[in-house]
Amino acid sequence: MSQQDNRLLGADFVRASACIIVLFHHLAQRVDYQSELGANALIRVFNSIGGFGVGMFFVLSGFLLARPFWQALDGGEPLPSLRTYAIRRAARIVPGFWLALTVTFVLSIAVFGAVADGWLWLRYASGLLLVSDWHWTTLFPVEINGPLWSIGFEVSSYLMLPLGFWALFAIGRGRVTGWPARLLWLVVIAAALGAHWLFYSSVTVDPLRKGWNYGLQGGAKTWMPWFNPFGFFVMFATGALAAGAQVLLARFRNVIFDILALAALVWTGTIIRRHGMEGGGEFYGWLRVPYQFPLFHLLVGLVLATTPSSVILGRLLDNRVVAYLAQISFGVYVWHFLVLDLVRKYWVPEMDHATMTDPTKFLIASGVITAITMAIAALSYRWMEAPVIGWARQFEKRRVEATTMPATA
Template sequence: MTQTESRLDGADFVRASACFVVLFHHLAQRIDARSELGGNVFAQVFNTVGGFGVGMFFVLSGFLLARPFWQALDDGRPLPSLRIYALRRAARIVPGFWLALTVTFVLSVTVFGFALDGWLCLRYAAGLLLVSDWHWTTLFPVEINGPLWSIGFEVSSYALLPLAFWALFAVAAGRLRGLPARLLWLAVIGAALLAHWLFYNTVEVDPSRRGWQYGLQGGAKTWMPWFNPFGFFAMFATGSLAAGAQVMLARFRSVWFDLIALAAIVAAGAIVWNDGLLGGGEFYGWLRVPYEFPLFQILIGLALAAGPSSRVLGRILDNPLTRYLASISFGIYVWHYVVLELVRVFWVPEIEHGTMRDATKFLVTGTVITGITMVIATLSYRWLEAPVMAWARRFEGPRADGTGVTARA
């Protein structure tokens, strides 16, 4: 994971891994756990661990987006341009998300038979406005494409990050830098956890028809109020702290960093594997923040912080295939579930939740679903996401330098 002038090698490995953890999770959910196929250890693990992929995305995003702020603070420069920050975030997320959201909304009514009522329209509108994460009624902005729930949380973290750095710059600029400034960031994580605690102790969720047996709306009631923007920002801010550490370590190169990064990746993988074998819900950690918070997020952050100073590990992990998968990962995330459901309706009805028993048919169907998804994701990146990002950069102006690290961030 060596660092170059314009990007961080190694972050692509985390991004691609996170993406496929989520994809394989949703495929494994279709297996009959009582069958011979369901007894396979990999099927057992991936059946329950998809959320860890989402947790990896949040740590990685916080890591990438915080680096320019830490660099500016350490160099004595002012807060990076928030206009450019917002422009880049919107260009990266909004076009692909809006397209997937709208196509799914139309398909949910025309193909999957959901009623075009006021509630469905409200959820869709909340998704378009990027505020679906603030209430259980809109947590899933559309039917069918459940993975879109995380985009609202991501956008809220995008908004909270510059606010946190604005406060940090107000206190530390010209006074603190280096390790003292990083220690002060712990107050940001603490404030996020306090807000999370206040949210789940004050927000009430309707207990009627609560549970996944009642669909996405019923499932949302089992996640909220513990799934809320502040808890996910705590994960995001953990990645931001890792970015602060990486900026301090950037001038060093040593095999010790290879060992540290490798140990962190192995330990994080062990958590996923062991929790997957145990089964369970959302693996709540401190204060019921999901996905074994903070241990799992710290390990991912440690790998990201140590990786750019490694000597060998990055050449192994950050290969051309990994970079390609990372470049289309957003498209894979927002499209794979729609492809899966369309395959179920039009080709393989056995791939319903918890019903697939034939190992050969499952492998063939899963491969086809993955292949179709990758084609759609490649087309989305080539013809929508990358052109919009390039177009948006024309409006950045003279303060573009130092406000970001890479378009894929």
């Protein structure tokens, strides 16, 4: 932790970068790949690399949420309150997600002509219950707003993380701490990899109407069973491992960490650019875990683990613009795709998938989409996300005061 503030330097940069990668990816997908505009190097890269942004989000989430567990383990303290953990996670993600999910569900029927049959209602219900990630029929909980698929995987990872630490506390508290405890966490990652393998070895996906040309549910069949909660928890748990390293390194500050973090950033960027230029695919890694696992995720974890101990780099990366973008990034993620398709519907029909060829029109439309998305995300954070988070923290305080207040006669 930086001694001059309470922020983990580098975390805002990773969050903002992941947000921009996903946003620009979905904009670039609207470009005709065979056109002169599609030949642009940046368009070609962003056309393919959206998944890397999702992978960065998962590593970052695991990193941030695991730190209190590592601190308690090293200090010989009990497992942190799972009630507080659940309240904070629900406050941070559920209201914004439910609003975007519900608005999208209504507009998918009223504006985009989706058929409100039993399957669409089932998908919507699975999204509300945060369990859409367990089957290909519900993987995309609504039509139109595709990026909402990842929220279910995020919630499953929220649930699995305390289970991993519960086992680690049962084995290690008071006996195994420091680096040996981090090595023991590798067993948790291995167990998640084993569950991922069992899932994709056992689950059969209906081959009928399989492929993105059959819409989101057809596309879901190309992702599952390799896209499953255990595989995404592997990414999450890799971030948790990085958090364990950062907790042990937090007392150090040295230019060596600037060098390590910068090298990891450059290597990460090289991977993204190379695979982006090659194009296509979900970049499966070990045991077909997506997004070049484990190298890509370990590099992101290295950035997160070392940047807080840097002398200069962390402050350069986490500037005010980056910090603000990171703050509203959840809103950007859950709203940008819906905004994009509304702009396509009512203003720029060329912003359909792989059809845009006019550079000027593309830049103008992309700028408008980005500006509207940022405005919605800022309003969402200011008037819903931040108040709910603040309420949850006050609720925690009231509960603590109630449990510590002496009994009266």
